[in-house]
Amino acid sequence: MKAAFFTETGDPEVIQYADLPDPALGPTEVLVRVAAVAVNPIDTYLRSGAIKLELPSPYVIGCDLAGTVEAVGDEVEMFQVGDRVWGSNQGLMGRQGTFSELASVDEKWLYPIPEGMDEKTAAAGALVGITAHLGLFLHAGLQPGEFVFVNGGTGGVGASVVRLAKASGATVIATVGSEEKKKQCEALGADVVLDYHSSTLDDDIQAAAEKNGGIDIWWETQREPTIERTIGMMKKRGRVVIMAGRDARPDLPIGPFYTNDLKLVGFAMFNATPDEQRVAAEHINRLWLGGHWSASVGQVFPLAEAAAAHRLQEENTLQKSGTLQGKIVLEP
Incomplete structure (x- = not known):
């Protein structure tokens, strides 16, 4: 699979876009064909080394994702192949991130995409929502x-x-x-x-x-x-x-x-438990169905341009350039 990752921290140019092995699927994990991911400030802090955590190497960037289930582990109960799902809280606590064509995510961190919501909106509203x-x-x-x-x-x-x-x-x-x-x-x-x-x-x-x-x-x-x-x-x-x-x-x-x-x-x-985050996600889904929730998509990049997306995020988070309205979304 193609993925955006780094093997050492630094400026956005440390991000590589290349092939990595497809992720293994654990018994409680869901293999997601990623359709959209969102950039968050924490992604840039981890990449720059401003926040120092033990990360796998290579480390796939990203917390948020939205896509379609391609396979499920033997113990998965909530999802089946073909379901559209969104989620967040990846790329932390030893987990690989989401900036890839495929992501293996424990079902406890995933939620169904409600009817009428597209994947870009689902990804853009994940961590922030x-x-x-x-x-x-x-x-x-x-x-x-x-x-x-x-x-x-x-x-x-x-x-x-x-x-x-x-x-x-x-x-x-x-x-x-x-x-x-x-x-x-x-x-x-x-x-x-x-x-x-x-x-x-x-x-x-x-x-x-x-x-x-x-x-x-x-x-x-x-x-x-x-x-x-x-x-x-x-x-x-x-x-x-x-x-x-x-x-x-x-x-x-x-x-x-x-x-x-x-x-x-x-x-x-990221300190919240899976159950606490699920309460939030399910409420957000209900609000969407009632017309009371959405997420603003600012700029959309191909995943191959993850470094440019990180530069834009940093300009607005650290330099306060004010050039961004809405979330940065990447599409594999």
């Missing part, structure tokens, strides 16, 4: 009618948070960096969309949440969270969700934090 769902519901306990603030409402996870929060009856306030992205965020369903370049941003956030007495859930997507600023905008018993910023060392004002019964919730999607 599950991440947003875990943060909102498992960790922050979102309730209908609450006010959710999303710092970056058109990024992969940010857009997913907007969609899921609105589908659950929340009021959503989000920030963006351009007029074009403002329109995109409004189309996702955000009730109030603010320009994060504005000199009056904090006043505007507080004014938007004033009738609620503050923010119930603050979802932070930035790599340098401003916790001290955030705490002053939270409602009593509010929850601040952190999912980025490995090297950040923000100030935490303890007084207003504990006297307002606030919670600071940090989580990483």
Whole structure:
């Protein structure tokens, strides 16, 4: 099979596109003919060496996939040949990734693609959708009618948070960096969309949440969270969700934090159990069937151009170039 992989960490040019042996099929695994995969920031961190994990060599890149079942192991119960499936959480904990024509994935990490959803959409919404769902519901306990603030409402996870929060009856306030992205965020369903370049941003956030007495859930997507600023905008018993910023060392004002019964919730999607991720995935599938879920596909590359896709992801994640709207998807 053809695959995008590396044998040493470094810049995007370490990615090779060549033949590798077809993956072996374990008893609980499903062999998927891959139709689409998505690029996530963590893929670039592993490739660059910024996140140091023990990886197989050669290491096939990628967490997300969507495709069709070609074979099943002897103990597989949930899927059969011909089923369309999507999944995430690959390329971690010793597992090979998904940037290949064929992928062998344990059935516990796979979900049926619902009727009417194409493979590019399924792959694009995989990691970001599950991440947003875990943060909102498992960790922050979102309730209908609450006010959710999303710092970056058109990024992969940010857009997913907007969609899921609105589908659950929340009021959503989000920030963006351009007029074009403002329109995109409004189309996702955000009730109030603010320009994060504005000199009056904090006043505007507080004014938007004033009738609620503050923010119930603050979802932070930035790599340098401003916790001290955030705490002053939270409602009593509010929850601040952190999912980025490995090297950040923000100030935490303890007084207003504990006297307002606030919670600071940090989580990483790949720590969630298969059952927890399945709850998220099945809810996402139901929302799709009800017309309340989708995923934005930004640019589509052939798998052979995985290095170019990684460069584009890094430009937008690290250099904040703002040239990408939606997820990067690759097709074998």
